[in-house]
Amino acid sequence: MYIILHIQLLRLILKLENNLRQFRFEHNEMTQQDLANAVGVSRLTIHSIETGKFNPSTLLSLKIANYFGVSVEDIFFLVDKGTEQ
Amino acid sequence: MIKTHKLLKYLSLVLGVSSILIFIFEFVFLESIRPKMIIFDEITSQEDSQLTWVGMGLLVILSFYFVSLWRIVRYLRYAEEITFSYVLLLVVGVVSFLFVFADVALLQDIVKQYKAGLAQPEWSLVYPIMGFQAIVALIFAWLHITGSLSGKQVNTVAKDSNVFMIVQYVGIICGAAGLASNMLGFLCPRSWNPLIHSVIGSLILIFPYGLAIAYWFIIKVNEKDQHLYDEKQMLDVGRSSFLTMIVSSVLMLILYSANFQNLEGITSVLWLPLFMFTEILLFSLGNIYYSNKSLAQ
Numbered sequence: 001m002y003i004i005l006h007i008q009l010l011r012l013i014l015k016l017e018n019n020l021r022q023f024r025f026e027h028n029e030m031t032q033q034d035l036a037n038a039v040g041v042s043r044l045t046i047h048s049i050e051t052g053k054f055n056p057s058t059l060l061s062l063k064i065a066n067y068f069g070v071s072v073e074d075i076f077f078l079v080d081k082g083t084e085q
Numbered sequence: 086m087i088k089t090h091k092l093l094k095y096l097s098l099v100l101g102v103s104s105i106l107i108f109i110f111e112f113v114f115l116e117s118i119r120p121k122m123i124i125f126d127e128i129t130s131q132e133d134s135q136l137t138w139v140g141m142g143l144l145v146i147l148s149f150y151f152v153s154l155w156r157i158v159r160y161l162r163y164a165e166e167i168t169f170s171y172v173l174l175l176v177v178g179v180v181s182f183l184f185v186f187a188d189v190a191l192l193q194d195i196v197k198q199y200k201a202g203l204a205q206p207e208w209s210l211v212y213p214i215m216g217f218q219a220i221v222a223l224i225f226a227w228l229h230i231t232g233s234l235s236g237k238q239v240n241t242v243a244k245d246s247n248v249f250m251i252v253q254y255v256g257i258i259c260g261a262a263g264l265a266s267n268m269l270g271f272l273c274p275r276s277w278n279p280l281i282h283s284v285i286g287s288l289i290l291i292f293p294y295g296l297a298i299a300y301w302f303i304i305k306v307n308e309k310d311q312h313l314y315d316e317k318q319m320l321d322v323g324r325s326s327f328l329t330m331i332v333s334s335v336l337m338l339i340l341y342s343a344n345f346q347n348l349e350g351i352t353s354v355l356w357l358p359l360f361m362f363t364e365i366l367l368f369s370l371g372n373i374y375y376s377n378k379s380l381a382q
Binding site: 054 | 246318320377
């Protein structure tokens with residue numbers, strides 16, 4: 001019973017991940033500062049998003065996606081950390 | 086932009102060399118006139134006119150600190166990396182700048198007391214203050230001569246994070262120095278003077294932080310952005326505010342409990358500067374910690 005409950009809890013752990021670094025490199029290897037300037041945030045914010053330390057707002061996610069000309073889901077996606085374990 | 090940079094560079098070099106020469110002149114002149122004033126010996130008209138030159142010299146020194154601080158702030162704003170030593174220089178520069186006014190006030194007091202036939206204990210303050218200012222002026226002059234303020238710069242920054250970080254570093258230095266200076270009230274309560282040690286000391290130490298915030302605010306207004314912070318900074322500021330509230334509440338509770346038997350004593354005056362500098366220190370430390378946390382990976 002305990003094991004089943006534990007597994008169910010683990011399944012709820014979803015984490016937001018992204019391909020931002022890959023998109024940057026595919027766009028003429030643009031720097032974090034260039035992307036930050038383009039979407040109006042600081043370089044540290046872009047760095048924090050790439051390293052998974054910070055989840056961007058809907059507005060910022062849309063701005064980034066719009067800048068690269070793709071949908072938000074192409075850059076940001078959920079990873080089921082529970083399943084991974 | 087480039088024109089201003091060049092103008093500032095040459096101006097700082099000229100003012101730097103002049104300031105060092107003025108410091109040498111002032112030390113030599115004051116040391117020659119001090120023994121005469123202490124024993125109330127008569128001052129010659131030539132020495133009297135040289136006292137006016139001391140005042141003029143202080144104006145040049147004031148201008149040199151101002152230009153140097155301006156150059157350091159400009160450098161840090163677009164620097165690839167903000168180093169603690171430059172922020173420390175910024176703080177000691179502001180303190181030296183403020184000390185010029187202290188020099189004027191002290192020298193005026195000395196002259197007044199000499200003319201009234203009174204002792205001049207201010208001499209013991211003039212030399213340490215001017216010595217500190219001379220060391221800072223030498224460091225600044227060395228920075229200008231070696232071209233250290235013309236290092237690698239980031240071209241354009243749409244959303245400033247450097248100035249935000251500078252404000253936090255200045256906050257750490259001012260907060261720690263303010264706490265240390267006010268703690269002296271507890272350690273040496275008998276020689277502690279509320280006006281000089283707490284009020285004036287706190288005002289001098291809080292001034293650089295106030296200036297840094299004012300500079301950051303002006304930049305934010307010029308950015309014409311409706312948000313003062315960007316998303317990540319907002320999150321960091323929120324976290325550090327919460328941390329500051331919890332820790333400072335606990336610390337103030339400890340201070341209150343420890344002095345419960347003597348709340349009308351020294352604590353009745355010191356609680357405000359202690360609270361203020363604790364808040365500044367913790368808030369700035371929190372912001373730096375949370376901002377740098379993401380860089381660790």
